[in-house]
Amino acid sequence: MTITQLHYVLAVAEHKNFTLAAEKCFVTQPTLSMQIQKLEEELDILIFDRSKKPISLTDIGEKIVTQAKNIVNEAGRIKDIVDQQKGYIGGEFRVGIIPTVTPTLLPMFLNNFINKYPKVNLIIEELTTEEIILKLKNGHLDCAIAATPLDEVNLKEIVLYYEPFVAYLNENHEASSKKELEINDLDSDHILLLQDGHCFRNGILNICKNNKFISENHFQIESGSFETLIKLVDEGLGITLLPYLHTLDLNDKSKSKLRHFIDPKPAREVSLIYPKNELKIHIIEALRSTINGVVRGAIAFQDVEIISPK
Template sequence: MTITQLKYVLAIAEHKNFTKAAEHCFVTQPTLSTQIQKLEEELDIVIFDRGKKPIELTEVGRKIVYQARNIVNEADRIQDIVDQQKGFIGGEFRLGIIPTIMPTLLPMFLKTFIKRYPKVKLKIEELTTEDILARLSEGHLDAAIAATPLESDNIKERVLYYEPFVAYVPDSHRLKDSKRIEPSDLNIDDMLLLEDGHCFRDSVINLCKALKEQVDENFQIESGSIETLIKLSNEGLGMTLLPYLHTLDINDQLKSNLKHFTEPSPAREVSIIYHKSELKMQIIEALHDVISGIIRGAIAFQNVEIISPRAK
């Protein structure tokens, strides 16, 4: 049994196709098939049910894949140990970022990070929280930036910053004359929300649900982007809540529509998250240091109340 064979097993389990798995591993399909056959013969079991389309794992195959992932991760840790011993910070690093964080945070730190760590090849994807957790668990991401806490046994979290919610209230809204607002002022019935799948949407719902036991979830409008919510709000269709960093790019004319909460402000906790196996920690530490250092100058809020990003 070899590490290479186990990597082939993981590739087939992911792609459910020998040809695609071979392309992913940069080998020919006959080479990959031969190695899988040798492994199955050595173990005297069948890992994949080749009669199914797409290919499926057998019952014992699922257990082998689980263990193979642990073994491959531990083997990768050896290279990590060597890199840390040499003080090397480089190589490919796969980073996921949720959609409500990516457009504001990425421009703030990316240029600085690339300049400081030119040997790191960042591969960045915009992903939902659920996709991030799945990919971290499967070893397809090295780390991610997301709203926390996520309460996942396989994931570790390191807080980067706390980002308050800010209300965007158009002139036609009942709260337009309020200088500061209370969470109790919110009414879910006139709240414009991001569409399902966004954890910021769940945070807003959780904030409103904390105010009353029953909430009618027949929302008037849902959208895929914060920018669209602002435009819809300007049309008099309701108010919305924004993450603080999004308010920094709003033009001066629209900034008069922003209303801050009384303290403690409802806020989201933003963290860098990674698998408990702690691979590539030197790059994770570097990302944490760069981002937290830059963000200190943009967010000075301390007295906040964290709202859960998970649907309840």
């Protein structure tokens, strides 16, 4: 039994297809199939039921895959331990970031990180929260940045910052005369939201569902980007909420349309998320430290009320 064989088993279990698994493992399909067959012969069992389409795990195969994940993770820990002992921070490091955080946070810390840790090959993917959770569980990401809490048993969360929601409204909106808003001020017009699948959208829905005056019928226009929502508001088509960091790059005319909420301000919690096996924890800590260093001065809010993305 080898670690390589276990890698192949995990790939087939994930993709449910020998050819696709071989492509992901950068080997030929006959090589992958032969190694899995050798493992099955050694154990005298069948890991996969090949008669089904797509391929499925046998009952004993389910148990083997669970154990294989543990073994592969623990094998990876050996190099992690050596790197930490040597004080070496480098190698490939895969990070997932949700779309509503990427355009604002990434430019703030990326240059600092790659200049400070030039030996780290940082691979960044923009993913939804659901995609991030799946990729973390399958070992395809080392960590991620997303709105929390996620309440995932096998994942750890380190809070990076709390980002308030800020209202963006047209100058003709009846609430524009106010210096600060209350949640109840959101009930008088359509609220423009990101499309389904964005956890930021879910956070806004959670804010508004706490307001007894708002019904589901108020949520009618949805878009894929904050820029589109801003343009719709400029045309007088409603009101939207923006994450605070996104408001920093607006021009002066657009900033005049922003309204903060009274304390405690509704906000989202943004965290570093990683598997509990804590592989590459020294790089995770380096990333956390770098982000904290640049965000601390950008967000001065203290009195916030956290809105769960769920």
